[in-house]
Amino acid sequence: MATSLTAWKFDTVGAAKQAENALIDLSNMGQIEIEDAAVIEWESGKKKPKTRHLTHPNWKSAGYGGLLGLVLGLIFFTPLLGVAIGAGVGALWSHFKEYGIKREFVDDVKSQIVPGTSALFVLASSNSRDLVIEEIRKRGLNPTLIQSDLSDEEEQALRSAFAD
Numbered sequence: 001m002a003t004s005l006t007a008w009k010f011d012t013v014g015a016a017k018q019a020e021n022a023l024i025d026l027s028n029m030g031q032i033e034i035e036d037a038a039v040i041e042w043e044s045g046k047k048k049p050k051t052r053h054l055t056h057p058n059w060k061s062a063g064y065g066g067l068l069g070l071v072l073g074l075i076f077f078t079p080l081l082g083v084a085i086g087a088g089v090g091a092l093w094s095h096f097k098e099y100g101i102k103r104e105f106v107d108d109v110k111s112q113i114v115p116g117t118s119a120l121f122v123l124a125s126s127n128s129r130d131l132v133i134e135e136i137r138k139r140g141l142n143p144t145l146i147q148s149d150l151s152d153e154e155e156q157a158l159r160s161a162f163a164d
Contacts, residue, residue, distance in 0.1 A: 003035060003123055003124065003125060004122075004123075004124060004125070004128075004129060004147060005105070005121070005122075005123050005147070006121070006122050006124075006129060006132075006145060006146065006147045007105075007108075007109050007113070007119050007120070007121050007145075007146040007147075008119060008120040008121075008122070008132075008133075008136065008143040008144070008145060008146075009109075009112045009113055009117060009118075009119045009143055009144040009145075009146060010117060010118045010119065010120075010141060010143050010144075011116075011117060012116070012117070012118065013041050013042065013043055013044075013116065013117070013118050014041075014118065015118055015141050015143070016039045016040065016041060016118035016119055016120045017039065017041075017118070018136075018139050018141055019120045019136045019139070019141055019143065020037070020039055020054060020120060021139075022132070022135040022136045022138070022139055023037060023054075023120065023122065023132065023135075025135065026128075026131055026132065026135050031128075031131055032124055032125070032128035032131055032132065033124060033125055033128070034122065034123070034124045034128075035123035035124055036053075036054075036122075036123040037053075037054040037120065037121060037122045037123070038051060038052060038053050038054055038120075038121045039051070039052045039054060039118065039119070039120055039121075040052075040113055040118060040119045040121070041118045042113060042114065042115050042116065042117055042118065043115065043116070044115045044116040045115065046115060049113070105146060105147070108146045109146055112144060112146065120143075129145075129147075133145065
């Protein structure tokens, strides 16, 4: 089954935390299978966002924590590191493309997650997307969905690359 890397963007800093609770509830009810998740909260007036890797006993999180951390670091913190690593970052992005993380996804995330917003990043089976949005909306939240689907082959390659 294909895995989907999704980013759910919220217009307030605290909303992603509420969405995280929806994800936990769905997982506890056995309705979705989460591979991994992370929250980004970017307070107004701050130069960079705070990232938090999420863990839960029901979630697989096998090797993907490193991936989400690296992807989020490249999206939000690379400009702070300077031009010297630009070529290395380009090489990493071409490598991520092999795993289905497309540059358009990265550009969309960068342009939409700005000070005063938050986001929930989720790696889960593609068929869980509708359940997640339904549960989030039940809590009075209306996120913007940014998505990068992974094929079965890309998922397996990604799992292999980050399993060590």
